[in-house]
Amino acid sequence: MSLLALLNLSLSATDWGVIAIYSVAMIGLGVYFSRAATKSADGFLIGERSLPWWVIGFANVSGYSDCGGGWVWLFFVGGFMYLNQIAWIAWPIWMPLVGVFWAKMWRRSGLVTTGELIEFRYSGKAAAAFRGFYGLYACFGWATVFLGYGTAMLSEMLAPLLGWSPLTVIIVFGAIGTAYTVLGGLLGAAYIDIPQFAIFFTAALAVWFFGVQDFGSYQAILDKAMTQRGADFWQVLPPSSGTNSYVDPMTLMALCIVGLFLAGSPCAGEGWTAQRCLAAKDERHAVLGQMLNCVLTLVVRMIPLLPLGMLAIALYPAADVKNSTILLPDGSTAGSISVWSQLVIKYADRVPGFGGILIAAVVAGYMCTVGTMLQWGSSFVVNDFYRRHIRPDAPEKEHIIVARVTMVVMMIMATALALGISDIGPWVFFINAAMIAPALPLAWLRWFWSRFNLWGELFGLVISVPLSSFVWFTLDGKSCPTWQPTLLLLGIGLVGSIVISLLTPPESAETLRNFYLKVRPHGAWSSVRNKLAAEGLIDLSQQRRELRWDLVASVCGIVFCFTITYAFFMAVVLKWQSAAGLAIAAVISGFAFFLSWLRSAQTAALADEKAGVNRFVAPTQSFELELPT
Numbered sequence: 001m002s003l004l005a006l007l008n009l010s011l012s013a014t015d016w017g018v019i020a021i022y023s024v025a026m027i028g029l030g031v032y033f034s035r036a037a038t039k040s041a042d043g044f045l046i047g048e049r050s051l052p053w054w055v056i057g058f059a060n061v062s063g064y065s066d067c068g069g070g071w072v073w074l075f076f077v078g079g080f081m082y083l084n085q086i087a088w089i090a091w092p093i094w095m096p097l098v099g100v101f102w103a104k105m106w107r108r109s110g111l112v113t114t115g116e117l118i119e120f121r122y123s124g125k126a127a128a129a130f131r132g133f134y135g136l137y138a139c140f141g142w143a144t145v146f147l148g149y150g151t152a153m154l155s156e157m158l159a160p161l162l163g164w165s166p167l168t169v170i171i172v173f174g175a176i177g178t179a180y181t182v183l184g185g186l187l188g189a190a191y192i193d194i195p196q197f198a199i200f201f202t203a204a205l206a207v208w209f210f211g212v213q214d215f216g217s218y219q220a221i222l223d224k225a226m227t228q229r230g231a232d233f234w235q236v237l238p239p240s241s242g243t244n245s246y247v248d249p250m251t252l253m254a255l256c257i258v259g260l261f262l263a264g265s266p267c268a269g270e271g272w273t274a275q276r277c278l279a280a281k282d283e284r285h286a287v288l289g290q291m292l293n294c295v296l297t298l299v300v301r302m303i304p305l306l307p308l309g310m311l312a313i314a315l316y317p318a319a320d321v322k323n324s325t326i327l328l329p330d331g332s333t334a335g336s337i338s339v340w341s342q343l344v345i346k347y348a349d350r351v352p353g354f355g356g357i358l359i360a361a362v363v364a365g366y367m368c369t370v371g372t373m374l375q376w377g378s379s380f381v382v383n384d385f386y387r388r389h390i391r392p393d394a395p396e397k398e399h400i401i402v403a404r405v406t407m408v409v410m411m412i413m414a415t416a417l418a419l420g421i422s423d424i425g426p427w428v429f430f431i432n433a434a435m436i437a438p439a440l441p442l443a444w445l446r447w448f449w450s451r452f453n454l455w456g457e458l459f460g461l462v463i464s465v466p467l468s469s470f471v472w473f474t475l476d477g478k479s480c481p482t483w484q485p486t487l488l489l490l491g492i493g494l495v496g497s498i499v500i501s502l503l504t505p506p507e508s509a510e511t512l513r514n515f516y517l518k519v520r521p522h523g524a525w526s527s528v529r530n531k532l533a534a535e536g537l538i539d540l541s542q543q544r545r546e547l548r549w550d551l552v553a554s555v556c557g558i559v560f561c562f563t564i565t566y567a568f569f570m571a572v573v574l575k576w577q578s579a580a581g582l583a584i585a586a587v588i589s590g591f592a593f594f595l596s597w598l599r600s601a602q603t604a605a606l607a608d609e610k611a612g613v614n615r616f617v618a619p620t621q622s623f624e625l626e627l628p629t
Helices: 013-037 041-049 053-063 069-088 091-109 117-121 125-162 166-215 218-228 249-264 272-278 283-298 305-315 336-347 354-390 396-420 425-432 434-439 442-448 454-474 483-503 509-519 526-534 540-572 576-611
Strands: 325-327 333-335
Touching (some): 013 354, 041 272, 041 354, 041 396, 053 166, 053 283, 053 354, 069 125, 069 305, 069 336, 091 249, 091 283, 091 509, 091 540, 117 125, 125 166, 125 354, 125 454, 166 218, 166 305, 166 336, 166 354, 166 396, 249 442, 249 483, 272 283, 283 540, 283 576, 305 336, 305 540, 325 336, 336 354, 354 396, 434 483, 442 483, 509 526, 526 540, 540 576
């Protein structure tokens, strides 16, 4: 039986009214932000560096989220261990590391895009040419692919509910997301993400509330779910054991290694996260925004979703051992990816208009992805290709037009990609980890090793998508234990980039000197650092103190992120004693995390004062929405 036949959501006029009001409101917000966003090309691309920390945190978490349907499905299929495999081992490592090290370096750089780093860190005509190539590659090879993946997920969930074709769903709701992003630029995408997050969070919470009403208590939901799956399914802490094979010891090791390098991932520390850091008011807002992002991403956004996953397991028994199909009340079966849609149908009529709210929640999660990807991808084309190589002296309005045209082209390409994805399952881990594995070492090499050069960078970036696609799909790496293709791809990228850098000439001393003076990276920069110290431009003792506090903050931040994650996981299964112990550890480590960062920031401020640099200045053009009091 087809999924369209199995799902039947009857929307009333009130429901359609809610959807219409939501859609008009989103476009209206885009119109509102267009005034501030179109004052200049930089205003459109990075909001004149005016984003406060709280907007950065919420905008980033919205970019990592959908309406929740994807996470409910993943939990239904593999429980906590599947979540650990997808994100909750690697992410508690990379997220605090970005907050401690990379957020401040990005903001210190003063760049507009991460692609601009190529000409800032490397020298010569080759760097200029590669920057232009990178701008196109990052837009159409990364951002558009991510957008296509999110679009495919939307059509999988929403088309059956509305009775529309996947193409119709994408055209209608993709057009709305594209419209407000085209109008509002970064400011629109970032600020509109906040109400979008509130919509899908509240809707998911409401569905869970109705489920609790049906069962009488959350304990009853949990008891019923526990009877549906074996004991191994409910394992919370890795590594896996028994029949649960998602995170075996080798996979656990591989995921921890990947976590150390995800600061360089375009879907993690070097993607839209870095762009929001570049758009921050100052260095402190960039770091605090990433700290908030840690808590929101790892715990807050999942507060209604994991209990919803528990509800789905209690309501719909798995029809096969891999949990890829579900058994419906009428005895028929459906693909497990429809489990969120089944919940929507079951509870949509509880309150007038609630069905429309649930559809709006699905669309809101998707539009966060649309706005983020379109704005992020188009910024590369404008700043690193068009403005740098084609029309550097063009009027600001022309650059904004190019950004808007690029967004439309990206949406068309993402739609074509989404319609070509027949099975979303293999794409989940590929998009989140495998696709960018060969490029991950660049996050460390370019920032922390002065000998690294353009040719090593080029190797890691250019081979990333084609090599990963070849290993994952052509060689069927997706069917192997997770650690095998992951470490293979990471190893090829790391070794290849290092070897090629050593076999080719180093970057010019002047380029390295300018880069170091502005960014002050830690790591293997002794030849540059010692010369600058001899000239009295830097204080080596201050830099050593900053490094020590950064290392302490990193350890405390990783402990904090893991403990808040597993405290929450334990609370979901009502293991209150374990949850309380982990929560206490989270409070202590979180406090130490924040204090260590403060000491590092104070040390860095002293170094700035000595160098005559003020990194904490107001943006050149203020924006009306400021930090709330």
